[in-house]
Amino acid sequence: MQTAKNAAASVKETAANISASAKSGMEKTKATLQEKGDRMTAHDPIQKGMATEKKEARINQAEYEKQVAREQNATQRQANEAASTHSYSTTGATGNRTGIHQMSALPGHGTGEPAGHVVEGAVRSHPIGTDTGTGTTLAGHNTKSVGGAGGYSPEHIVDPSS
Incomplete structure (x- = not known):
C-alpha cells in the first residue's frame, strides 16, 4: 500500500x-x-x-x-x-512517525511523559471492570488505588504512607 x-x-x-x-x-x-x-x-x-x-x-x-x-x-x-506514514497501536489508534521513534496517537504514549496529573508515590490500578473511563465504576471501589476518569482524579489519591 x-x-x-x-x-x-x-x-x-x-x-x-x-x-x-x-x-x-x-x-x-x-x-x-x-x-x-x-x-x-x-x-x-x-x-x-x-x-x-x-x-x-x-x-x-x-x-x-x-x-x-x-x-x-x-x-x-x-x-x-x-x-x-502511520504507526499503529494495539488499540487501533493511529499516530504519525517522528523520525526513528514510533509514536502512538494516544496522549503521552511513547513520549516518556505522563499523560496527566501524577502524584508521587500513588499507584494507578485498573482492576477488571472498575475503570470505564467515565469516572464511574462497575465493580467495587478499591480505596488503595487511583481511579476515576483516566486514573488521574485527585479525590481518589491515597497517601502512600498510610
Whole structure:
C-alpha cells in the first residue's frame, strides 16, 4: 500500500516537473520571438543589443522559475510521503512517525511523559471492570488505588504512607 502511494507521489512530481519544463520552454520561445521582432524594428545597434539582453534576461528568469518549481515539487512529494506514514497501536489508534521513534496517537504514549496529573508515590490500578473511563465504576471501589476518569482524579489519591 505504501509503495503504491510513493509511486503515485513520484508520478505526480514527474508530471509537475514536465509542466514546469513546458512552461519554461514557452517563456523562452516567447522571449526569442520578442527579441526577433524588436531587432527587426530597431534602427540602431544599441536597440538591437538591448533586445538581445532583454531576451537573455527573460530566458534566465524562465530557467530559474523552472528550477524553483522542481525543488518545490520534490519538497511537496517528501512532505506527502512523510505525512502518509502511520504507526499503529494495539488499540487501533493511529499516530504519525517522528523520525526513528514510533509514536502512538494516544496522549503521552511513547513520549516518556505522563499523560496527566501524577502524584508521587500513588499507584494507578485498573482492576477488571472498575475503570470505564467515565469516572464511574462497575465493580467495587478499591480505596488503595487511583481511579476515576483516566486514573488521574485527585479525590481518589491515597497517601502512600498510610
